[in-house]
Amino acid sequence: MKLLVVDDDPTFTELMVAELSLLGLDSVDVVHSGQDALDCISASQTPYDCYLVDVEMPGMNGVELCERITTNPLTKRAPVIMVSSSASLEHIDGAFAKGATDYLNKPLQRRELQGRMRMVQALATQTSKPTFTSDSNTDALDAVSLSEIPNCIDYLAMQNYVLKLGSLRINSFIAFGIHIVNLSDVFANKDQSGQMDALMDVAEMISESFGGAEFLMSYAGQGDYVILLPRARGFDKDAFEDQLELKFSELTDWYKSAGEVGPVVQIGTPIYRNLLSFKAPDDLLDMAITGARSAQHDTTVSASPKGGFV
Numbered sequence: 001m002k003l004l005v006v007d008d009d010p011t012f013t014e015l016m017v018a019e020l021s022l023l024g025l026d027s028v029d030v031v032h033s034g035q036d037a038l039d040c041i042s043a044s045q046t047p048y049d050c051y052l053v054d055v056e057m058p059g060m061n062g063v064e065l066c067e068r069i070t071t072n073p074l075t076k077r078a079p080v081i082m083v084s085s086s087a088s089l090e091h092i093d094g095a096f097a098k099g100a101t102d103y104l105n106k107p108l109q110r111r112e113l114q115g116r117m118r119m120v121q122a123l124a125t126q127t128s129k130p131t132f133t134s135d136s137n138t139d140a141l142d143a144v145s146l147s148e149i150p151n152c153i154d155y156l157a158m159q160n161y162v163l164k165l166g167s168l169r170i171n172s173f174i175a176f177g178i179h180i181v182n183l184s185d186v187f188a189n190k191d192q193s194g195q196m197d198a199l200m201d202v203a204e205m206i207s208e209s210f211g212g213a214e215f216l217m218s219y220a221g222q223g224d225y226v227i228l229l230p231r232a233r234g235f236d237k238d239a240f241e242d243q244l245e246l247k248f249s250e251l252t253d254w255y256k257s258a259g260e261v262g263p264v265v266q267i268g269t270p271i272y273r274n275l276l277s278f279k280a281p282d283d284l285l286d287m288a289i290t291g292a293r294s295a296q297h298d299t300t301v302s303a304s305p306k307g308g309f310v
Contacts, residue, residue: 001117001124002027002046006037006065007054007083012106016052016083023114034060038068041075048078050120055084055091063094070099070147077145079120079156083108092164097216099147102160119156143221144196149203151215158218158226162281170273170281174231177268177292178206180223185261201251202263209243224289235270268292 003020005028007013013030020028029044031037034057041048051069055062062082069075079101084091087105095103102116143155153161162170180186186198199219206217206225215229229235244267255262268291273284 001025001049001121003029003050003052004037004040004048005030005052006032006034006057006062007052008032008057009054012054016108019108019110019113020117022110023117025117033057034062034065034068037065041069047075049124050078050117051080052083053080055082055086055095063091063098063100066095066100067098076147079123081116081120089165089169092161096153096157096161097151099153099157101154101157103164123156143219144199146200146203146219149200149207149217151207151210152203152217152219155218155220155226158216158228159282159285161216162228162284165281170284172231173228173284174235174270174272175226175228175284175288176237176270177288177290178202178225178227179266179268179289179292179295181264181266182261183223183263186263188261198263202265205244205247205251209240209247211243220285220289224292226285226288228285231272237267237270241267266292266295268295 003025005013005016005020007016007030010032013032017028017030020026029040029048031040037051037053051066053062053065057065060068062084066080066082069078069080076099080099082095082100082103083106084103085106092103102119104112104116145154146152147154162173165173180202187195190198203217203219203225206227210229213229214233215227217225217227220226244265248262248265251262268288271284271287271291273281
């Protein structure tokens with residue numbers, strides 16, 4: 001597994017390389033600035049499997065570098081792990097919003113680093129496997145990246161984000177799920193590109209329905225989208241549903257003219273943790289998914305040829 005460590009502190013990079021070597025990871029390149037990282041990536045004959053990037057660096061900072069990596073088609077599939085002495089919510093939010101997969105605090109703990117490297121190895125193995133099946137069997141369908149959609153991050157990144165927020169900070173967020181009810185029908189007779197287009201259509205309609213409000217969204221697989229938004233800003237579910245219905249209606253003519261089955265989605269009830277909750281922070285995401293799957297039909301929006309609510 002090939003890694004790139006980016007940090008302006010030579011002492012820290014020496015320590016990082018030593019720790020990675022103890023974990024059996026010796027294919028490690030080191031640079032000390034964002035621009036040097038981009039030059040190294042361009043010059044490398046084989047792609048990197050992971051980037052470990054300091055947040056606060058002179059010139060191009062780590063968040064800017066993260067965005068450059070995650071928006072480049074040649075590098076975006078490799079995880080970016082941010083490493084910083086800062087635990088501020090501003091830095092954490094900024095990193096995940098730009099595509100970071102995880103966020104570690106200095107000084108690093110060996111067990112924590114080992115866990116992250118195991119995750120990276122698993123992801124590196126998965127990237128060589130096809131994301132979609134060509135038939136209508138969706139049982140094996142896993143989470144896929146829809147990072148081209150504004151505010152949409154990988155599901156693994158969202159899980160890591162809520163864990164990084166911790167039990168207290170996560171209480172200031174609302175989560176809810178949106179589930180594609182007829183995923184098998186939507187995917188039937190579609191190739192990989194067509195399946196991805198359908199998922200992108202739904203994600204785009206969800207994103208546009210927020211009207212510029214602050215939120216994060218992720219596709220968790222199996223037709224499930226999870227949305228996370230600040231609790232303090234409030235959330236008008238009825239107004240959001242009205243906007244989503246309007247956006248979906250815009251797809252109706254296209255699906256009808258193409259003779260295809262459009263997606264039908266259910267919207268779950270927004271949920272949040274209370275201060276006395278003993279559940280793990282990422283349980284909030286599971287609860288959002290479960291809530292959308294069990295939603296009543298009066299919260300169902302259709303982009304099928306009929307259009308409107310069903």
